[in-house]
Each structure stands twice: as C-alpha cells, then as structure tokens.
Amino acid sequence: MLRTTITMLLSLICGIYAHSAEPSRVQETLTVNEVPELRGYLGERWEANRRGSLHQFDIDRYTKLVEQRTHREWWWAGEQDGKWLESAVLSSANSDPALRAQAKAILDRLIDSQEPSGYLGITPQDIRTAQQPLRGMDPYEDYFRLHALITAYEQWGDEQALTAARRFGDYLLGHIGPGKAEFWPSDLRPPANEKRTLEGFTKIAGHAVHYSWEGTLLIDPMLRLALATGDERYSEWSKWVVGNIDTWSGWDSYSRLDQVASGELGVHELQPYVHSHTFHMNFLGFLRLYEITGDESYLRKVAGAWDDIAARQMYITGSVSVGEHYESGKLRPLTGHVVETCATMSWLQVTQYLLELTGDVKYADAMEKLLWNHVFASQAIDGDCYRYHTPPNGVKPEGFFHGPDCCTSSGHRLVSLLPTFLYGKDDQGLFINQYAASTVEAQLPGDRTIRVRQETNYPESPQIDLTVESAPDSSLAIRLRNPSWCQTPSITLNGKSLSNVTPGSYLTIERVWLSGDVIQASFPMELRWVQSDATWKTVIRTLPGGEIMHDPVPDATGPWALIRGPVVYAADTLWWSNPEVPAPHRVGDDLAFVLHDTSPQQVDTPAGLIGPSYKVPAITSRGQHVDVLLVPFTNIGHWYRDDQRKPDKHAAAWSYAVWLPSHESPEFQERLKLRQQQEQQLASAFDYVRIGNHESETLHQVQGGETGQFRDRSYRHGVDFSYTMKMPTERSAKLIVTYWGSDCGREFDVLANDQVLDTTRLNNSRPGEFFEVAYPLSQELIAGKTNTFGQKEDNITIRFRSRTQQVAGGVFGIRIE
Ligand SMILES: [Zn+2]
Known part of the structure; x- marks a missing residue:
C-alpha cells in the first residue's frame, strides 16, 4: 500500500508511470553479456557475421552521410549507421575490443553530429519544415538509429547515447503530434481517404502504400525509450500515434486487427498492401504498449495476427513474407522473390516478444524452426552477405552479391541478436528456450x-x-x-x-x-515426409506502385519435403556427386521424389555442414533414376565448391529445393513428356543452345542480354544479344526460336550475320503458351567464306536487336535444323 502511494506520488511529480499491478511479462530477455559463449554451429555463424560482415563494412561512408546531412532524395540510404552500430555493440560485448572501440568512435561521431533541434539523420535542415519534420524515408532510418542508441546505453551504460536518444525523441514529440505534423499517407483527409487505394510517396510516412504504418513504426523505439527512461511522454505520444492509425490509413487497419484475432479477417485484408516487416515493427510497438500499460487489447491484436500468419503465411522453414508482404489464403510461392531477410528478423523478434510476454511454448517452437532453417540459409557461408530473398526453392549464387541494403544489414543485426534468443529469466530462475551449445x-x-x-x-x-x-x-x-x-x-x-x-x-x-x-x-x-498444403503456383500481377502481387493457380499438386524434428531438408546441387547423371539445372523442377516403399538412408555429411544427411530415390525429368542427397536447408548459404573458383554474380551455378514433386504427380509426368519431346528435337537439331545454361551459352559465345526463369523455363532477353551457332555448309536450314505467347510490346529484328531475317513482334499473340517461329537460313549467308584453317565457314551469328531500345526476346529456345 505504502509502495503504491509512493509510486503514484513519484509518477505525479516526475511524470514516471507506474507499471500495471499484474506483471505483463513471463520472461525477461537476457542481454548478450549474460550469454558469454556461443559454440558449435551457432558460434561459427556468429563469428562469420562478426568477421565477414561487421569488420568489413564501410561504416565510415554511412556515418559521413549523417555528418554531412545532404541526402535530399526520397530514396533510403540512412539505415546502415544505426543497424551497424547496434550490431557492433552487441557482437563485441564479450570479445573483440577492436570492434567495440570502432563502435564507440562511430557512436561519438553520430552524437557529435546531432543538430541543436535534436534531429539526427541524413536529411538536410531546409527539407525539414514544421509540416514535414522528416524526409519520406526517415522513419525506417530513425527506427534503427534510435534502437542503436538505446542499445549502446543499455550495454555500455553510455549516458550520452541515452541523452542523444532522448533529444531525438523530443524532436519527434516537438514536431509530430496533435496540432503538428501527422503521419498522413496522402493529401486526402477523412472521409475522402476512406478505403482509397494509394500509391507513390508520402512526406513523412514513407511509401503511401503502407497507409501511415511506415511512420507509426517509430512507436517501437520510442516505447523502448519510455522503458529506459521512465518518461511517460514517449508512451503518451505512442498511444496518440496508435490511436490515429485508423484515421490516417483510411482503412481502420488498426482496430480491424480485432477481427483478425477473432478469425473473421486475414491479416492481408487490413488494407490493400500489408508489408510484413513494417507491420512486424509496429507489432513490436503494440507489445511494448501492452508491457507498459497492461492493456490486453494490444496483446490480443498482435497475438491474433501472429496466429493468422503462422497458420496461413508461415513457410515450413519458419519464415514469412511473399515478396515483402502478406498474401491471401495459404498462397506461398516456392520460388522467386519470397521470404525477405528483413521480415525474417522482425518476425523472429515479434515471436520472441510474444514468448516473453505469455510464456507460450508455441512461440519458442516457432523461433526454433526459424533459427535452424531460414536464418542461416539467408547468410553466405563466409558471413559477408545476406540475401534479400531466400525462397525455399532457388538458385545460387543469386542474391549473394548485393548491398549494402536493408536485408544485408537486417541479416547482421539478426545474427548479432542471436545470444538473446536462447534463454529467458524471471525472479524465480532461468528458462532454457532453445537448445544450442x-x-x-x-x-x-x-x-x-x-x-x-x-x-x-x-x-x-x-x-x-x-x-x-x-x-x-x-x-x-x-x-x-x-x-x-x-x-x-x-x-x-x-x-x-x-x-x-x-x-x-x-x-x-x-x-x-x-x-x-x-x-x-x-x-x-523422427524423419517425416510432408506434403505442401500451400497454393504454390501463382500468376504475378503488379499494383500501380509496382508492388508484385500473386494470383493463385488452382489444382496444382502439392510437392513434398523431408523434415526431421525442427529441421527441414533440401536437395542442393552443390553437393551433387553422381558422375553418371548430370545435376539438374533447376533441381526443384527437374527432379522428383520416388516416395513409395523406400525410406531415407543416412549417409556421411559433407565436411563443414550441419547434418545428418540422407540419400533418397529420385528421378530426373529426363527419366534417369538417381539417389539424391538431402542436407538440412540451413546449409544452403554454402554457395561455392571449396575446391573450385567462386562463381560470378550472374552465374546460376547451383540450385536447391526444399520442395520436390512426387514422380507420380500429373505435373511431373507432363514435364517428363515435354522434356522427352524437347530432347528429341535437340537430338535431331544441327545445333542448339541451352538457354540459361552457363556452359552451353559460353560455348555459343553469348553476348549481351540477361537470363531469367519463367514457368519452369530459362530465357534470355535484352536490348541486343547474340549467339554464335553452327549451320550446315551444304544446304539451307531453319532457325527455330521459342517465345512466350503472352509477352507484350516487344519489337525486334532477328539477324543472321548482320542480315535482318525478320522483324518479330510479340504482342500477346499466343496468350498463355510457348510457341515457335521458324526463320529460313539461306546458304548465301556463309557462301564462299572460309575460316582461318581454310575450311568452309559454318559459324553464323544469330542476333536479337530491339527496334525500340527496349527488350528483344525473351528467347526460351533456339536451334538450327
Ligand atoms: Zn530487406
């Protein structure tokens, strides 16, 4: 009683709020210092991150962006300093004084660069006005910078870091609030903004397509600041922000989270575009509000969204996001741009927070799945990069050459947080949430x-x-x-x-x-075969702002995956070792499991991998029977063979797949038939190129253009590209090219030795199917020519050149008969 009175008095005098009577946390997070050693696989991955990513990062360049404050573009660039600082503070907690000293120097430079107004960031002062106190992309950047300052304070007790965070918090309080600037995603005001689809950019709330949620995510670090300082102005501001999401968004997207919780609505239906990572960052803020106020309505909304996402949108590997967003139903494409690393990071954090608030094992189980599958699959083996997207089925090294971008830095931040994901504590003792050396x-x-x-x-x-x-x-x-x-x-x-x-x-x-x-x-x-219940085949369409959305292709037979406890397995051609049967170009399309009457056989695990590994019977789309090695999916960040040259950026050197069809599925049977026909055509051709196959394209001296994948097939397209092919020296021939009938607005010349054979126009001419065009090749193209050996010249250059300086092709097949 006495304590309550004193606390109440204190809160009246100092503006410090009292915590609610019921503790709203079951577990407390441990600091990285409380987990002084990570060993084994996690220890290796943590070390690789520290050495390969944090030590190599050009942090000076990004700190200068803050010091110079000249970045006027809408485009984001200011996320790097905050994410690197926080990662370096965490990763140097128990060792690495050099990294720690570097982090301290960067912290000091950032603090020195803070404006008298409290603003700290990369945007010049003249852009920031009373109506627009932040540049469009500032909130994402400020989110990470503010977190970094608070982490530096918590880890090092650095009061200056906390002061800088407070001053920035005060800048937000001073400029954004009732009667000041607000997180409007467009110029529309209620009721004109109700249920309106938006595109383009906003002044202070980022992409309009986020309907204000990109500005409101600032509540997460602001509430952490409230917890660190006990200053309730930051939590009051956050409550005001949350209370306005419905008004700003025009979609009641905050209050309708209650309908998601009661199962009436999917999380993707809250507004036209639900960006996973952005929503997660807001969810973290709502959970902090629950922790501070004890108001269960905040918890119910996030826990309800979590259940919906976990039931429909979570991949077998524990991670989320189609493109960067949530989709309808169980629509989860197997390949392409799915599972963003930023979303993996924030989903893991939301899941951890829910575990700590509720103590429910299901959240710890979900974290386990993510930790042992998707987290390290997105990390390059050297620790020097993280992929943007890491689909369950894909190719390598695609995605391992990029950055610094949002995902490369989310990757190093996620791994720097590793020690905090394993344990929990309360007054009574310790929770062992995860099992790791x-x-x-x-x-x-x-x-x-x-x-x-x-x-x-x-x-x-x-x-x-x-x-x-x-x-x-x-x-x-x-x-x-x-x-x-x-x-x-x-x-x-x-x-x-x-x-x-x-x-x-x-x-x-x-x-x-x-x-x-x-x-x-x-x-x-236990080892277990799982058949996918997802809608994994889709047709892509785009929103006006360019965001890629998916429409389902119904009735596709679910492919299969092998799991063992929390671990998901993948076939990966990096470890293909069968000399008789060449590795399939795309293992997820060109290989099927033979599932009946054989069980996986345990075999030696290749050096450096986490095991155990298994051999299972499979069949290629050329009809060859083969045993395929399955290794845990977490290993796929190994993207080159140790004894060979590292493949370059554009090489589709290896492919991997969690999901493979059963050889009995109608789709695979159809593929077998098609492949046999194609092989027969190629066998009788005079010459042909396997498009997208590095060896075959190099042999045919490919020049220009780029390759990609569409509908299980590879294509090449570009403004101007060519191959050198062989044609018969004694007879005329035909050049046969395969196109996709739904391609539109492509107008290009097809040339042989610089002579135009034809102008081809692709204008949705054969919707939804591949088709062939035959171009006659006359003997005159090579008549009378000899090569350097005095033999009759049989080389001919086949070239595709856009007439509009845009795209020629895509060419899906090319052969000479
Ligand atoms: Zn990202």
Missing part, C-alpha cells in the same frame, strides 16, 4: 547469478547436457522447453529420470542447485 550466466534479482553450460550438437543430435557451473545457495527454478513436435521427450537430473515431461510445455525443476549438477535431455527426432 552455449554458456549462460543469468543475473537474477537479489544479486544472484546462475551459470549453466549447455553442451550439445543439437539438432544434429537430440541429446543435450546442461551442467550447472555455479549457483546461489537459495532455491532456483530451471525450466526446460519440451518441443511440441517431440512425442517422446525424456529428461534426467543427475542420472535420475524426471516425470511430467510433456510435449509442448516447460518442465520446471526447482531446487538449491549445486555446481556440477547435470540435467540431460533427449528429444528424439
């Missing part, structure tokens, strides 16, 4: 510390040994997660079996711990 040293209230060493090769092995290295002399609880996927978990304490080990729950062991106490857990992992 590591040491935890949790600081508990009352100056108590418990240190536990976790030794395991999990998930390669299902065994985990937890040894208490030191403990206080009072009773403490250690709680272990029993994953819901494991039906036969067993846990022993100092060799004695414990009861009540129930799948999908925490087992609590409470006692006075002695150093040397050992808990052994075993979570046997």
Whole structure:
C-alpha cells in the first residue's frame, strides 16, 4: 500500500508511470553479456557475421552521410549507421575490443553530429519544415538509429547515447503530434481517404502504400525509450500515434486487427498492401504498449495476427513474407522473390516478444524452426552477405552479391541478436528456450547469478547436457522447453529420470542447485515426409506502385519435403556427386521424389555442414533414376565448391529445393513428356543452345542480354544479344526460336550475320503458351567464306536487336535444323 502511494506520488511529480499491478511479462530477455559463449554451429555463424560482415563494412561512408546531412532524395540510404552500430555493440560485448572501440568512435561521431533541434539523420535542415519534420524515408532510418542508441546505453551504460536518444525523441514529440505534423499517407483527409487505394510517396510516412504504418513504426523505439527512461511522454505520444492509425490509413487497419484475432479477417485484408516487416515493427510497438500499460487489447491484436500468419503465411522453414508482404489464403510461392531477410528478423523478434510476454511454448517452437532453417540459409557461408530473398526453392549464387541494403544489414543485426534468443529469466530462475551449445550466466534479482553450460550438437543430435557451473545457495527454478513436435521427450537430473515431461510445455525443476549438477535431455527426432498444403503456383500481377502481387493457380499438386524434428531438408546441387547423371539445372523442377516403399538412408555429411544427411530415390525429368542427397536447408548459404573458383554474380551455378514433386504427380509426368519431346528435337537439331545454361551459352559465345526463369523455363532477353551457332555448309536450314505467347510490346529484328531475317513482334499473340517461329537460313549467308584453317565457314551469328531500345526476346529456345 505504502509502495503504491509512493509510486503514484513519484509518477505525479516526475511524470514516471507506474507499471500495471499484474506483471505483463513471463520472461525477461537476457542481454548478450549474460550469454558469454556461443559454440558449435551457432558460434561459427556468429563469428562469420562478426568477421565477414561487421569488420568489413564501410561504416565510415554511412556515418559521413549523417555528418554531412545532404541526402535530399526520397530514396533510403540512412539505415546502415544505426543497424551497424547496434550490431557492433552487441557482437563485441564479450570479445573483440577492436570492434567495440570502432563502435564507440562511430557512436561519438553520430552524437557529435546531432543538430541543436535534436534531429539526427541524413536529411538536410531546409527539407525539414514544421509540416514535414522528416524526409519520406526517415522513419525506417530513425527506427534503427534510435534502437542503436538505446542499445549502446543499455550495454555500455553510455549516458550520452541515452541523452542523444532522448533529444531525438523530443524532436519527434516537438514536431509530430496533435496540432503538428501527422503521419498522413496522402493529401486526402477523412472521409475522402476512406478505403482509397494509394500509391507513390508520402512526406513523412514513407511509401503511401503502407497507409501511415511506415511512420507509426517509430512507436517501437520510442516505447523502448519510455522503458529506459521512465518518461511517460514517449508512451503518451505512442498511444496518440496508435490511436490515429485508423484515421490516417483510411482503412481502420488498426482496430480491424480485432477481427483478425477473432478469425473473421486475414491479416492481408487490413488494407490493400500489408508489408510484413513494417507491420512486424509496429507489432513490436503494440507489445511494448501492452508491457507498459497492461492493456490486453494490444496483446490480443498482435497475438491474433501472429496466429493468422503462422497458420496461413508461415513457410515450413519458419519464415514469412511473399515478396515483402502478406498474401491471401495459404498462397506461398516456392520460388522467386519470397521470404525477405528483413521480415525474417522482425518476425523472429515479434515471436520472441510474444514468448516473453505469455510464456507460450508455441512461440519458442516457432523461433526454433526459424533459427535452424531460414536464418542461416539467408547468410553466405563466409558471413559477408545476406540475401534479400531466400525462397525455399532457388538458385545460387543469386542474391549473394548485393548491398549494402536493408536485408544485408537486417541479416547482421539478426545474427548479432542471436545470444538473446536462447534463454529467458524471471525472479524465480532461468528458462532454457532453445537448445544450442552455449554458456549462460543469468543475473537474477537479489544479486544472484546462475551459470549453466549447455553442451550439445543439437539438432544434429537430440541429446543435450546442461551442467550447472555455479549457483546461489537459495532455491532456483530451471525450466526446460519440451518441443511440441517431440512425442517422446525424456529428461534426467543427475542420472535420475524426471516425470511430467510433456510435449509442448516447460518442465520446471526447482531446487538449491549445486555446481556440477547435470540435467540431460533427449528429444528424439523422427524423419517425416510432408506434403505442401500451400497454393504454390501463382500468376504475378503488379499494383500501380509496382508492388508484385500473386494470383493463385488452382489444382496444382502439392510437392513434398523431408523434415526431421525442427529441421527441414533440401536437395542442393552443390553437393551433387553422381558422375553418371548430370545435376539438374533447376533441381526443384527437374527432379522428383520416388516416395513409395523406400525410406531415407543416412549417409556421411559433407565436411563443414550441419547434418545428418540422407540419400533418397529420385528421378530426373529426363527419366534417369538417381539417389539424391538431402542436407538440412540451413546449409544452403554454402554457395561455392571449396575446391573450385567462386562463381560470378550472374552465374546460376547451383540450385536447391526444399520442395520436390512426387514422380507420380500429373505435373511431373507432363514435364517428363515435354522434356522427352524437347530432347528429341535437340537430338535431331544441327545445333542448339541451352538457354540459361552457363556452359552451353559460353560455348555459343553469348553476348549481351540477361537470363531469367519463367514457368519452369530459362530465357534470355535484352536490348541486343547474340549467339554464335553452327549451320550446315551444304544446304539451307531453319532457325527455330521459342517465345512466350503472352509477352507484350516487344519489337525486334532477328539477324543472321548482320542480315535482318525478320522483324518479330510479340504482342500477346499466343496468350498463355510457348510457341515457335521458324526463320529460313539461306546458304548465301556463309557462301564462299572460309575460316582461318581454310575450311568452309559454318559459324553464323544469330542476333536479337530491339527496334525500340527496349527488350528483344525473351528467347526460351533456339536451334538450327
Ligand atoms: Zn530487406
């Protein structure tokens, strides 16, 4: 009673809010210092990130952007300094004084560059006015910078970092609020903005297509600032922001989250475009509001959205986002631009926060799935890059050469946060949420510390040994997660079996711990074939602003994947070692599982990979039977063969696939037939090019253009591109080219040795099908010519040249008969 009165008085005097009576957290997050060691696979990936990404990053260039403040373009560029600083602070917490010193120097430079107004960022002062206190893309950039400052304060106790964060927070309070600037996504005001589809850019809320949510995401770091300082002005401001989302968006997209929670609405229906990462960042803010106020309506909205996303839009590998957004139903394309690394990072954070607030094991299970599958699949083996999109089926090294962009830096930030994802704590003790070789040293209230060493090769092995290295002399609880996927978990304490080990729950062991106490857990992992329930075949369309959306192609047979416990497997041609059968060009299309009456056979795992690996029977689209090696999907960031030259940016060197069809599926049977026909045509051709195949295209001296994939086939297109081919020297011949009948607005000349054979126009002429055009090749093209050996010349250059300086092709097949 007395305490309550004092707290109330304090909050009246100092503006410090009292926390709600009921604690709104089940677990507290551990700091990176409390997890001083990561070993094993996670340790390797963490080290690769520190060395390959953080040490190599040109942070000076991006710090100068802040110091010079001359960036006027709408385009984002200012995310890098904040993300790098936060990552470097976290990754140097337990080692690496050089990185720490560099991070401190960058922090000081950023603080020195702060304007007297409190603004800290890359936008010049003359752009920022009372009506427009931020540049269009500022919120994303400020989000990460503000988080970095607060992390520097929390990690290092750096008061200047907190002061800088407060001054920036005050800049937002001073310029955005009632009677000041607001996060309007367009010039429309209610009721004119109701249910209006928007495009283009906004003054302070980023892309209009985000309907204000790109500005409102600032509540997340602002509420973290409120928690760090106890200053309720930041939480009051955030409540005002949240209370206005419906008005600004025109779609009631905040309040209708309640309908998502009750199952009446899908998260994608909240507004015309629901950008995964942006929504996640707002969700983190709503959860902080719940933590601060205890108002369960905030929690209900986010938990409801999480359930909807997990049920419909979450990939088998635990991650989310089609393109960068949420789609209808269970529409989850297998390949192409899906699963953005930024969305992976923020989805993991939302899931962790929900775990900590509710204690529900389902969130820890979801984090496990993501950690052991998608997180490191998006990381290049050297740790020097993260992909933008990491689809379940795809090609490499595509995506491993880019940046710095949003995803490369989300990747290094995500991995820098790794130690904080594994454990939790409360007044009573420790939560073991994830199984990974590591040491935890949790600081508990009352100056108590418990240190536990976790030794395991999990998930390669299902065994985990937890040894208490030191403990206080009072009773403490250690709680272990029993994953819901494991039906036969067993846990022993100092060799004695414990009861009540129930799948999908925490087992609590409470006692006075002695150093040397050992808990052994075993979570046997069953191998299981899973058939996809997703709508994985789609037709792409674009919104007016260029965002790519998908329409379902119904009735496609679901492909299959192999899983073992939380681990998802993939076929990856990097490790193809069958000399008799060449590796398929696109393993997800050109290989099918033979599923009946054989079970996967465990084989040696290639060096440097996480295992175990399996051999399973398969059949190629050329009808060849072969055993295919399946390795955990997490390994696909290995994108070159160690004994060979690294492939260049445009080489489609290797392909991988989580999902393969069954050889009995009608689609694969159709493909077998088609492939046989194509092979027969090629076998009888005088010469042909396998489009998109590096070897074949190089042999035919390809010049210009670029290749891509469409409808399971490769094409080449471009303003002007050519191949050198062979034609018969004693007879006339035909050049036969395959096009896609729905291509539009393409007008180009087809030339042979600089002589125009024909002007071809593609104008949706054969909608929805591939078709061939035959061009006669006369003997006169090579008549009388000889090569350097005095032999009759049989080389001929076939060229495709746009007449409009745009696109010639796409050419899906080319042969000479
Ligand atoms: Zn991104």
